[in-house]
Amino acid sequence: METKPVNQLTISYIISYVITAIFSSVLTIVKDLNAPLKDWMKSLTTHHWITHGIFVVVLFLLLALLFNQQKVGKKLTADQLSNWVIWGTILSGLILVGFYFFEVFLKVH
Amino acid sequence: MIEFLLFLHVFLGVGGVIAAVWSFVELLNTSELNLKRIKIASLWTALFFWASYLFGGYWYVVYYAADKAIINAGQWPWAHSFSMEVKEHLFFLGLLMATMLPVIIAKSPIVQDKKIRRMVQFIVIFIILVGIAMEGFGALTSFGVRVGLTGGK
Numbered sequence: 001m002e003t004k005p006v007n008q009l010t011i012s013y014i015i016s017y018v019i020t021a022i023f024s025s026v027l028t029i030v031k032d033l034n035a036p037l038k039d040w041m042k043s044l045t046t047h048h049w050i051t052h053g054i055f056v057v058v059l060f061l062l063l064a065l066l067f068n069q070q071k072v073g074k075k076l077t078a079d080q081l082s083n084w085v086i087w088g089t090i091l092s093g094l095i096l097v098g099f100y101f102f103e104v105f106l107k108v109h
Numbered sequence: 110m111i112e113f114l115l116f117l118h119v120f121l122g123v124g125g126v127i128a129a130v131w132s133f134v135e136l137l138n139t140s141e142l143n144l145k146r147i148k149i150a151s152l153w154t155a156l157f158f159w160a161s162y163l164f165g166g167y168w169y170v171v172y173y174a175a176d177k178a179i180i181n182a183g184q185w186p187w188a189h190s191f192s193m194e195v196k197e198h199l200f201f202l203g204l205l206m207a208t209m210l211p212v213i214i215a216k217s218p219i220v221q222d223k224k225i226r227r228m229v230q231f232i233v234i235f236i237i238l239v240g241i242a243m244e245g246f247g248a249l250t251s252f253g254v255r256v257g258l259t260g261g262k
Binding site: 003004006007009010013014017020021024025028032046047049050052053056057060064077078079081082085086089092093096097100101103104105 | 162166169170187190191194195197198199201202204205206208209212213216217218221222224225227228231232235
């Protein structure tokens with residue numbers, strides 16, 4: 001079966017997803033440890049989680065659009081993009097779960 | 110009515126997982142014959158995830174504080190500080206993947222190219238895993254409320 005190139009929009013969405021997913025997990029940690037940041041996020045929409053969601057969705061769409069226009073990662077293969085999805089999801093998930101597990105079950109308060 | 114909103118959130122989330130599983134099963138035997146069904150299933154996955162997000166998000170922002178107080182006063186405070194906190198942030202990964210899924214399927218030669226099809230399958234697998242995690246963490250959070258109300262352990 002012939003190997004076809006991956007569509008640029010697909011490449012852009014996947015790269016954008018991985019960057020945004022990691023950003024979201026890091027933002028979660030930073031806002032949890034930084035009360036002024038959390039308060040600022042709350043002030044924008046009445047709840048920090050609403051603001052977080054808006055940041056994430058907007059960043060995701062903007063990056064996808066930008067990467068598509070700039071043809072970022074145009075030579076990435078399907079196998080490489082599979083790895084991006086797998087490791088990006090695992091990494092952002094581990095950052096999140098690891099942080100809260102440490103904060104709740106391991107950290108001495 | 111308030112609790113019905115929460116029920117809708119869970120119901121729609123389960124719908125999203127079912128639609129994702131449907132997508133995955135169709136992707137296992139991709140051909141021109143089921144390509145249209147794959148596109149429909151992926152679209153339903155995205156719609157269900159967004160609907161669950163909006164209903165759940167509204168309930169969370171407006172009504173969850175009362176449940177949170179009950180959880181924190183009970184024997185399972187981690188049902189909020191770990192379970193709910195992870196759930197409300199991990200969800201975004203599933204939401205983003207579900208959002209891009211129908212676009213990627215529409216733009217990808219999944220019938221002709223095995224590796225591209227596998228790439229899409231990985232996305233769907235992770236959507237399913239995040240959806241199942243949401244159900245699990247949501248259940249733990251709900252049990253935290255139950256423990257808080259009944260004084261159980």
